[in-house]
Amino acid sequence: MVRPGVKGQRLVALFLLGGLLLNYPLLDLFARGGEIFGIPVLYVYVFSVWALLIALMAIIVETRGD
């Protein structure tokens, strides 16, 4: 039986964090050109945040205990 508890709250917090990081104005800070390892900063930023969110979701959900 799945029970939303503190894990559920962490996921909601993650949702809010993701919504912040992937929208104006924070997104705008990385949308002005420039490159990291030859790849545009915007591209690197969005995909890194995305991957980070997924990793955090996995950690929150898969961690035992509540």
Added chain:
Amino acid sequence: MLTGGLIILASFAYVGLLFGIAYYGDKRADAGRSIIANPYIYALSLAVYCTSWTFYGSVGRAATSGIGFLPIYLGPTLMAALWWYVMLKMIRISKANRITSIADFIASRYGKSQTLGGLVTIIAVIGIVPYIALQLKAISTSFAIIRRYPEVAMPADLHRAQLFLGDNTFYIAMLLAAFTILFGTRHLDATERHEGLVAAVAFESLVKLVAFIAVGLFVTYGMYNGFADIFDRAEATPAVNNLLVFSAEVGNYMTWASLTFLSMLAIMFLPRQFQVSIVENVDERHLNKAIWLFPLYLLAINIFVLPIALGGLMHFSSGNIDADTFVLTLPISEQQAWLALVAFIGGLSAATGMVIVETIALSTMVCNDLVMPALLRMKWLRLNERVDLSGLLLGIRRGAIVVILVLGYLYFALAGEAYALVSIGLISFSAVAQFAPAIIGGIYWKGGTRLGALCGLAAGFVVWTYTLLLPSFAKSGWLPMSFLTDGMLGIELLRPQQLFGLTGFDDTTHCLFWSMLANIGCYVGVSLLQRPSAAEHGQATLFVDALKYTPAAGSQFWRGSASVDELRALLGRFLGPERAREAFNAYARNHRIESGQTHAANPDLVHYAESLLAGTIGSASARIMIASVVQEEPLAIDEVMHIIDEASQVLAYSRQLEQKSRELETATNELRMANQRLQELDRMKDDFISTVTHELRTPLTSIRAFSEILNDNPELEAQQRRKFLGIIIKESERLTRLINQVLDLAKIESGNAEWHTSDIDMREVIEDSVSATSQLFKENAIELELDLPDTVPVVTADRDRLMQVMLNLLSNAAKFCRTDGTGRVRISLRRTADALQVDVADNGIGISEADQKVIFEKFRQVGDTLTAKPQGSGLGLPICRQIIGHFGGKLWVRSRPGVGATFSFTIPLAAARTEQHDAERARGVA
């Protein structure tokens, strides 16, 4: 080398493989060994979200707006974080109520309303039609392109000369319809679950992912030297480098945010997503892994989108190749026949997966929530009398599948050319977003009403049609362009894409804003203006409190009577008689009821039958069918409130129960203590009796001994004889005194003693008692000293009893005082605040600290009673204490061993007497 025949063969082989997987999945499911009962298959099946839109369209979108294709995948990622709450709740609700489609869900929430279910179905079908057209367009375009291999050419001749039979796309649509019918409607299942289908969809998700990544790797590392190389070159290409930043030309943050929001709603409320994520869910725990695996899939399938788009733009710099086809045209232009075929199969996979699941979901809705309710209402069809309706149900669904695909084909033929793939898809996304207020509001807000949902949905749908669907017709030339430029009827304010003069938004955001405003506004506004009906209230509680109630709770909102046979017959008509019998037997087994023995169905069984039926024909129709065989007593609103009250009362009861149990515990403790006290008293009584008998025996023994001596020796000297007789008399007196005292004590203790109270002068009592005992003091040469004030207030007491106390204290003093001539006893009387206090002090042997505590107990004599002859009965002081206590005073002793002892008692003054003594005095006087 890639001939049309080979491509068609490969396509059919692929579809054949899918059938094989689906067949295997169904077989395993029937055998009870499900292959889809694991979270990985579940997560992969959710990826049915990625269609041709993702496979071909994302690249096209990226080619015009850079990273602007991503919100469609970021939204679901964010939404996944909320699944733990929202999706879980929807799964629980759907399982408990056997909900099989999104129309059923909304209808069921708002009092099992048929109208609402029908409206949702209509919105879903019309809204999804462009989406299906998108898939048809993708398949037909990709087929036309790969058929020309090795030439890279845009299929300009796709513009068909005639509709239907002269058009390849029509055949593709019909083939897809045939696949879907074979996949989804081979037989009827009460749960609407299709295990084989889910297995095939999961496999398709793998195929499209692998195919897309294969193309991505080829473009990135085969045609270019990795990511950095592509981006470097793009930077150097003036026509392309604006895609690398978030510039005003490629989109703005408003579009970005609204697309994110739109896709968050789409991942929840697209009919096919509802189907795979909720209806086909085997175990709610699978959600745990899907929460991060599904976003991971989305991330993986998007990594190569931008490189392919940039690579394509630079490779086909002439600009005459549609960016929507880069995934296919890039391998073709590099003469990679097999890779092109893989890409084609991948695209086919993405499209067929979507079409099959979407049309199955839609056909279920059309059948259960639109056609069946209508047919059941047409009395002249006499459907109620048909024995087996399962064939009819399948027929309706198959027909619906064909109709939906034909509609999709028509939209493609009429409007499909004017738009890129993603733009077509966004029209559908905006349509399903209209479900969000009714559903989200429905599961978190009890106040939402049927009429509110109806108005909200209708308003949102109308606005969507006006601002997004009709303009798409206009742009395709099927409506006059003046509709767009001048507004309806030439009114500028009504221009569909600048409604009321609102500008600065893209089409989708514009539609989203106005439709949500109308939808949420009507939903909330109308809901607040009216009171929900009883049925709505019951369903609202079941939905909103879904995580609190047990699944069987639905039956409590039902009152009525029905016969088991009628119910079984009804179910038999929709499920087939065999399945119906099985279902009833299963119910009887689970509830330990002898089947065939009961004729009247209880509410629980009726609810069970209704939910079985709901799985097949939808909750609204099921409600009507059940109502036809059941004499239902309508639930009044106050009854529903009462049932809800009951639930809260149960809570209150349990709290009361806790309190009661605490009280019980306290009472038990008190009882235990009382019992201990009782046992102690019992032991004391035994002790008392044994002591009394012991005390009686002592004088008796000596009386008997001396009597025997006198009897046996008649010649005894007279002097001797007199002495012995004297002892006998003395012992008899002692015996009498003892018995009198025991009786006296018993009387006082039981409250039966007679009291003759009167106003007495304490000085008199003391003087009388002193003169009565003066002989005793003289004999023992004890000096007696009196210290009495001149006057004292009178006290109310029994004179004889007080005398008894004084005599006892004085004789004790005489007994234990020094007998060597230095003995001294001092009696003093003085007045304290509210009492008279009498002290009798001697300078005798005194009483030890330990003994002071026990001398007031019965038969407790100080000193070694075994060796020394007892000098009293041991009842004197206890009797004194009882007497003094009776008058409200106290009796106590202060003593130092070897120095002497002082016995003191108090008698309260008249003013300080308690009522009890007043009463007793009154009785005594009378």
